[in-house]
Amino acid sequence: MDPKSEKTARYGMVIDLDRCTGCGACMVACAVEHNVPPAESSATPRTGITWLRVYGMDNGPEDSGRDTAYIPMLCQQCGHDTPCIAVCPQNAVDVDPTTGIVGQVPQRCLGCRYCMTACPYHARSFNWWDPHWPAGMEKTLNPDVSPRMRGVVEKCNFCHARLHQAKAKAALEGKRDIKPADYVPACVESCPARAMVFGDLNDASSDVALAAAAAASFQFLPRLGTEPKVYYRSDRDWIRRKADHTVHSSLTEAEHR
Amino acid sequence: MDKELIPRGVRRTTPGRFLLWLLPWIALLGFGLYGAYLCLAEGLNQTNMDNRFAFGLWIYLDLTVIALGAGAFFTGFLLYIMRREELRAVINSAVVIGLICYSGAVAVLMVDVGQPLRAWFTFWHPNVHSMLTEVTFCLTCYLTVLIIEYAPVVFKNRKLRQVPRFLVFEFELHKLMPVLAGIGTLLSFFHQGSLGGLYGVLRGRPFAFREELGIWPTTFFLFILSAAAAGPSFVLITTWLVQKITRKQLVRPEVFRFLGKVSGILLLGYVLLKTVDTFIWINATSPSIGFAAYSFYRSSSFGTWILFAEIVALGLFPALALISKRMCERPGILVAAAMMACCGVMLNRYVMTVQTLALPTLPFDQFLSYAPSWQEVATFLAVLAYGMLLYSLSFRYMTLFPQERELSRFPGR
């Protein structure tokens, strides 16, 4: 490999669903970090812009014997057959060869929303409105992330701006590879329950790689073959069963609905 | 002035009545353009689409009109390549319909995308793997072809013929027609197909995802076939409608029957392949990614009846009707069958667009519904009105049906 370019990483995440309490701190931290504007008055859960969204999931029975899990859903950074990349007509979506992060460039996007129909995780949001900030609040924008304009799609990129800064810091010291501690996404940093672990899956010794390899860890919709780099973990069987969408579960789901 | 423009030997209503006919369509066009303006000026919050229903009425109707507009390329193909001369009677009309459908679809797409000013990026930074790139390229190219094909029809106009250069040009173009028809066929083949591929490649949408033949999912070929089948039927219907509205006989009955037969044969082929594909999908494709095909039909009003309607009621039945000689003797049945064929294809496009998006993928998702906003409807009505206007003008001032003149001289032949 070219010595000029840094060693290739595969950034990924493991989210512990037994720790998550659905407090929503990650969602706010994410929106603040990425200069996502507050909702328009008529915005709804279906038209809002959330790079990261926490869903509630019940085990079915609706007596007090029921169990609930809160599931933070962000771009799963699919590592294979990434559904959104192939469909974009003008290369606004790509997977970064050195980090494995699926990137989205709003300035290239023409807003056809084909990628949104392609994403099974509903991890993409469209800018249905022009972005608006209350007077004065635009002064509190994060200088490392450019705000998006109306009519384009946006999504999680593992706080890539933070990776930029980590790399710049390393470069100043003449290094190409960053210190893992210098690159932590906003959601991971903010989680009060410390439910999220982030790092390089290629680095077998990293916490995230170990957690991802652990028995209790799993992916959502693994059978689609998109190999998400966002893993989840739980000791509760019913969650793992639902996440691994099988023919059987899909039928019972339908019954349930 | 108006008189001099009307082709020789045919009778057309008075300018006054013609204007009266145009007025409502002009009004509708105005209303529709206002809706489109709102979407462009205020942004797509004017629509009822959302992050889950990222495609809505517009995409569905684009697919539909392009399927119905396939008449243009397929008639051209049969006439110029397969040398089926009887189709010369409707080729001009078919071309106009194609032009309307395609230009309309492109116009709506320009409103549908969030950043129309960046549309040209697709040509400058194309992603060759994207079905949508294929669609964009073929659509624009084919639209140009249609315009060139439409040109001679215009130049044939009585007044324009007086300019000698135009006459020469028109003559030259005519020699070009077979080539254009060939190119048109090729282009249409690809964009009709890639419109189908659009959904077939959606690995993340188990309802739409299909196995691949070569580099294309099966929907690619099914869309081509269904469009080719629906096209002639639509030409048949429109011609019949024009006859009814103008109370004139424009083409000989055998033309209708031929169109019907062509449509029927293709439709039968489509139905067979669709059935095979559906079985593969139910038993292999969809289970392989963890979804039981039946679950798609349990979660809502989209019951299995849709499959039946799409394949049998609006597929097999009209196909058989169109093929059988005895039935096609009766124009009523012929037209009805053609309509059913078109409805079947429209239903297919509807299911592919709407049901695909309405169905949940994640275990905690809900089945979603969507109803277009008036701005969305209006924008599409604008296309309808524009089509009506363009067709009416073409019919009045150009020769869309060459047989009309003699038929009007010896009616009932």
Place this chain on the structure above:
Amino acid sequence: MGPTITRRDLLRLAGGSALGVIFSPLPWKLLDDSAIWTQNWSLNPPLSHAPISLAYSTCTLCPGGCGITARCTGGVPFSLTGTKSHPVGRGVLCAAGLAGHQMAMHPLRIVQACASSGRSVGAVISPLEREKAIAAIGAILNGLSARDAPHSVALIDRRPGRALSAVYRNFLSTVPGGLYIVSPSAEDATLTTLQQMAATPAWIGGFDFEQTRTLLSFGAPVLEGWGSPGQVMDIWSKRARTGFRLIQADSRPSRTARLAQTWLQLRPGTETILALGLGHVIIRENLHAHDIKRTTRDFAEYARLVARFDPPTVSALCGVSKESIEETARTIARRPSLVVAGTDPAGGPLPNEARTAIAALNVLLGTMGTRAGIVARNPLPGEPVMPPATTIDQVPDQSIRILIIDGAESGYDIPVSLLRKKVHPQGAIVSLSPLLTPMTAWADYIIPAPAHLELLEEISTAPGAVTCSYALARPLHPVREGSTDPLDFLRLLSAVTAGAATTIPTRDAMLRARADAIHASGRGKVFMPQDGAWIEVKGLATTEQFWQKLSEGGCWIDDGPAQSRSVSFSLLPGGNDEATRCLALLSGSETPEGSSVTVMPYGVRGATASAQVSPILSKIFQESNLKDLDGTALLHPGTATSYGLADGDSATMHNGAGTMRVVVRCDGAVLPGVVHVAAGPRRNNSDAPGCVGGEGILSLCEPGSDGTWRLTTATIGKAHGSEI
């Protein structure tokens, strides 16, 4: 050839120039630039290029006291995170805190004194010169005689325990007829009750959560805003290892209830019965502390009372199975365990007997003063020890001339109807809130305080904590022109108040006094956010040094809890009447008549009708279904259909107190016949600032004879006509 220019000539010229233009940069660059223009066509704000810096402060949105590390560009904060390894915040912030730096730019920020044009819905709030407003208040104050309204000035402090609170109390004690009122937070509710039950009223306690293994919570929002989020989440996420168990007794399927290992879904208003039922099992099975006779003064009476509350009876009344009642009693009897009573930020306090019955369980189990139980806490140095303050429901009606509502958010919401009832018709309500909350909108005068992180403030011991802490909240924004420091307001008010002869300290002096007292005590150590170092207070020679450390963002922590003195408690402080009140419950509460449903308001700390959150919290309230917008009504699907309602419908609720519009959300976990209505944030930009809006569900809540309003009845039906 003639000189005449023909049409064709022009055509040729045009054609030529078209050709020329094609071969010039014009069309191509225009195409490119127009596309680049779309990058900022919607006038996206330009980003700052100023240098990046870090600033340390403390969050004052709630009494939790989490440490803040702010990233600033050109001195303006653009992102907040919890200060790493902060002793109170544990390096994290809650959702509201993460957007705290935006509160100063809140669209509903009030930046000048205002007066309301009336008390009816739709009355308009218009700016008024501050001095004029104060003069008007003074006129009312001195216009009314002590006969009409004995309480000249009353002040509601929703965050007691601050240096400011002490100044308030001081001021009010000097004013003849001055009255100091609190609305305690969920954590304090249990502790103040225990204080009332204790023989020595000076006793202060804290929950030793870290150590305890079983927590029985009666509706306390343990996982949704309790103490400092960092600490609770820490305990929760370690539960797999420590075996920490949460048992939630709650009628509502709150997040806490859904997540708790055990959820006892009891019928609304049956907390007292369940608590006494548990007491019954504990005594019957001899699970109580061995020295119970010594630590309590009225065990016999209590035992006699709970004898009547056998599991079958209780189960029938609460809707909790006999088995799970006994199971729960046995679980909490396996010490270390804790029992806490909840106070929903929007639902208001539990009735007295419920609070005592629940608190009594702690005494019964002997968790008082023991490790992992409720341990005595040393008072904060310099904090005057005062008897528990009154709550609004204890104040006689129409007895207040001027009611001041402090801007700080913490305790439960108070229905405006209740406030109005307590204030004399000619009296006035004055709000010091910097934000136009639905509650503030009802005030007669608004003297807005500076916003969050604009003023040098102090934040002391988090409610329910076992050790005291103290930190300063350094301002990250300049104070906005037109807002008034509450201290200045007191100064101006005392000038117009007859007999008010007190000197109000300056903010700096007020806080330094506290700091000096702590330094003088020589106790504890200071955590420094810059490097995470700990500095012994003894090691700091001068008070100035200590103050310096605090103003750099340091956080002072007392060493360890106080050595527990054995305190004796009364299990039935109310005596016989309380016993009879409890026994009356056995006859069962009257269920609402046919057409109407039981209504329970609920809310999240810091995001209720009396609070505003940053508009960016729309992500969790409006742009997702994670938390509920104001007026969300949770119903059981069955109940919904029986009233002809479906999920997502808009419905109207009505009772004697008023009418309101709600949005139906069906949830199978809600008890039939019960409607939980959210008092939360509204949609962004939906409040028209300056216009008096309803206070949501609280406007339907009439305080009952027991001074609570968490349960009311109303009719519900499909809404007709346009949005209200």
Place this chain on the structure above:
Amino acid sequence: MKRRTLMLIIAGVALGAGTGWVLFPLALYTRESQPVNFSHKVHTGEQAGMTCENCHDFTADGRFSGIPALDKCTGCHGATIGSTDEEKRFVEEFVIPGRPVPWRVYSRQPDNAYFPHAAHVKLAGIACEECHGPHGAGDALPAYQANRLTGYSRDIWGRNISGIPSHPWEGMKMDRCVRCHALQGRTDGCIDCHK
């Protein structure tokens, strides 16, 4: 006849080309002069002998400070040290009131473009002049020109309207970055340079 036609067409071409090449740039760009006529020559030359890094340096976290803040200047120019009127004006208008100088930045990239100086200067060892040209030797600051349509500096596109650089350092559009990275054999994703 034919000649007339030809002449007319040629005239047309000239007209069109003229508009496109001459009038269009004039219409497209604004011209603004800098608040202070700063002379790089004076500072970098014999008298002062400063280097680029003296003023345009890095902060500890690896960010590039770009145009220095006022305090950098105040370090030497706390009071007038030279003899020029321009410096006198600068001290009176900015240093004494402590008003930051509203410099217009010639090479400011759009907000959505991310260019880490650290990586290019420290790792790749690219000299400042390679991208910024020899303006360090310039005595006067050229007028700042902003594109009326996009609002970005003309130097991003390049002074030459055709987009073909007349000097190797001219123009800072994406294709230039891409070309160089391609030559370095680097593999990048879009978001490596877009934020």
